[in-house]
Amino acid sequence: MLLYVNMQSASDNRNKLMLGVLLALALGALLVGVLETTWSLVQTSTTVSSVGTVKGIGVGIYGEYACTNRVTSINWGVLEPGSNKTFTIYVRNEGNAAATLSETTQNWTPTAASSYLTLRWNYAGQTLNVNQVLQVRLTLTLSSTVSGITNFSFDIVITSTG
Numbered sequence: 001m002l003l004y005v006n007m008q009s010a011s012d013n014r015n016k017l018m019l020g021v022l023l024a025l026a027l028g029a030l031l032v033g034v035l036e037t038t039w040s041l042v043q044t045s046t047t048v049s050s051v052g053t054v055k056g057i058g059v060g061i062y063g064e065y066a067c068t069n070r071v072t073s074i075n076w077g078v079l080e081p082g083s084n085k086t087f088t089i090y091v092r093n094e095g096n097a098a099a100t101l102s103e104t105t106q107n108w109t110p111t112a113a114s115s116y117l118t119l120r121w122n123y124a125g126q127t128l129n130v131n132q133v134l135q136v137r138l139t140l141t142l143s144s145t146v147s148g149i150t151n152f153s154f155d156i157v158i159t160s161t162g
Contacts, residue, residue, distance in 0.1 A: 051075045052153050054089070058099060058160035062090040065133055074138070074156070082144030088137050091158060093128040099162030100127055101134075106155050113152035116143040128160065 053073050054061050063069040067090060074087050093099050101123055108114040118141045128134055138156065 053155045055155060055157045056091070056094075056159075057157065058093070058095040059101065059128075059158055060092040060094045061158060062092065062133075065090050065135065067092050067133060076140055079140070079142040081142055081146045084139050084141040086137050086139045088135060090133050091123075091128070091136050092133045093130055093160055095160055095162070096130060097162050098127050098129050099160035100125060101136075102159050102161065104157045104159075106157060108154045109152060110149065113149050113154065116146040116149055117141065117152065117154075118143075119154075119156065127162070 051073055054071050060067060061071045063071050071089050076085050076087070079085060091101065103119075103121055103123070105114070105119055120139045120141070122137045122139075123134070126134070
């Protein structure tokens with residue numbers, strides 16, 4: 001009978017040990033979940049602000065279709081990582097011949113900002129006649145992996161060819 005009790009006791013000890021291991025694993029998983037949740041609550045987001053200049057070569061850049069207020073800079077405001085902002089401009093061909101447009105960026109400050117920011121526009125390559133006005137949307141996108149950038153600026157250059 002004593003042998004049976006010892007075997008039962010060993011079996012009970014094994015069950016208790018397995019229960020303890022399972023509880024430790026469950027508590028460990030719970031602790032990891034709590035730590036991840038707590039970490040996400042204490043994480044801070046990075047915001048990036050900017051003011052950029054806009055230059056027109058052979059074209060005028062305006063804030064409205066009537067072309068009375070020239071746009072010389074765009075304040076993109078605050079961008080969150082992974083977000084984008086759109087700014088609408090009106091481009092008027094101020095040359096003496098029909099032309100097409102091209103857009104470039106330059107003078108990035110800091111230079112690393114160009115690795116995290118992308119400027120796109122909705123211009124589709126159409127010809128602009130003399131004095132014709134075209135609405136163009138500029139969209140600036142900030143990468144979700146931005147690092148080390150808190151403020152930036154750059155120049156947008158829109159050139160007419162033709």
